[in-house]
Amino acid sequence: MPMGLDEKQLRRIDEIIAKRRKVERGAPLYSNGETFSSLYAIRTGFFKTCVTTEDGREQVTGFQMAGEIIGLDGIVSDRYTCNAVALEDAEVCVMPFDRLEEMSREITALQHHVHKIMSREIVREHGVMLLLGSMRAEERLAAFLLNLVQRLHARGFSRTEMILRMSREEIGSYLGMKIELLAVPFPS
Amino acid sequence: MPMGLDEKQLRRIDEIIAKRRKVERGAPLYSNGETFSSLYAIRTGFFKTCVTTEDGREQVTGFQMAGEIIGLDGIVSDRYTCNAVALEDAEVCVMPFDRLEEMSREITALQHHVHKIMSREIVREHGVMLLLGSMRAEERLAAFLLNLVQRLHARGFSRTEMILRMSREEIGSYLGMKIELLAVPFPS
């Protein structure tokens, strides 16, 4: 983030990302209904976010990896409205949102950055809606895998192999299909 | 919006929402790929937003009515990434985004407001993902109609009747189903 900041601003940004939190595999980073106070920047590890219906059905809304921001759903109502769970041992930066707002009033580049992060999430979800609403099962799976390998490649991982941190049930939930379908596209 | 503002700030907010634009039924407010510069606040009328695949399939991502904000998808890449079309003759406030950022650096309440609007859109889309990924056709239609009547009721319209501004094809696209299904739930 080359933003052309002065010393003092740099120190304040350091301060905002200073607080860390470890989350172990399977544990929630936050849960639906919890009071919102912070966004989280993923340093290491892998998360899923999901929402549920009253009658217990679950929809995975996304998978997040290092460098991505999580918790944006909490801003609107001062409560988180989904569940964020670590899929492997993870570490995040805790970024108190009031401090973030305060600083983005002073640092234009930070303000832009925050806005873009939120807009990016909106656009990503548009893509998921397109996937769920108008693609067939194989297509959805292909789109999902391509998206994942691309994001991993951007982080320096292989372009041709990857380790999936989420279970098949979780992939199925994300793609709106059952696990039996996940095997079909790849006859041995 | 009782924000406790001084005279000067009020004048600047007035200024930001001063510019109006009329869009007639069927015409685009903005289109995919167009350079982003403004958010739009709907004063009157009804819009849909949609995304498309390269091969021409279309997914309606939302329906927007008076009081709602449209154009958030453009922030991240300085280009709009979906199409916004008026479903009836409409009028919007053109809110230049750079001016909005500038002012929300000075007016805390405005900054909050912008953040909440974006977060609300993220949460809304979570709901649509749940709908598309884990509900069956009838359920989706019911959820859609209930949501719509509720939003209309919040604007002073009837709780028991409404006029649908969008076509059945558009509803079908939004809900990920074909129009023949839309009739089934209501045997005469």
Add this chain to the structure above:
DNA sequence: CGCGTCATTGATGTGCATCAAGTGGTGTGG
């Protein structure tokens, strides 16, 4: 070695898409 868990496979069932025919409303011209 025996057990439990999970991936795979195939058979069957169901929801929804697709297709085609029928119905009714609306506008037009006679």
Add this chain to the structure above:
DNA sequence: CCACACCACTTGATGCACATCAATGACGCG
């Protein structure tokens, strides 16, 4: 005022994609 064409909507028959269910096999672990 009626006959007609046009359109959107409805309805039902058929087919396909995917869910569901049950059986089998691979793997890890006590």
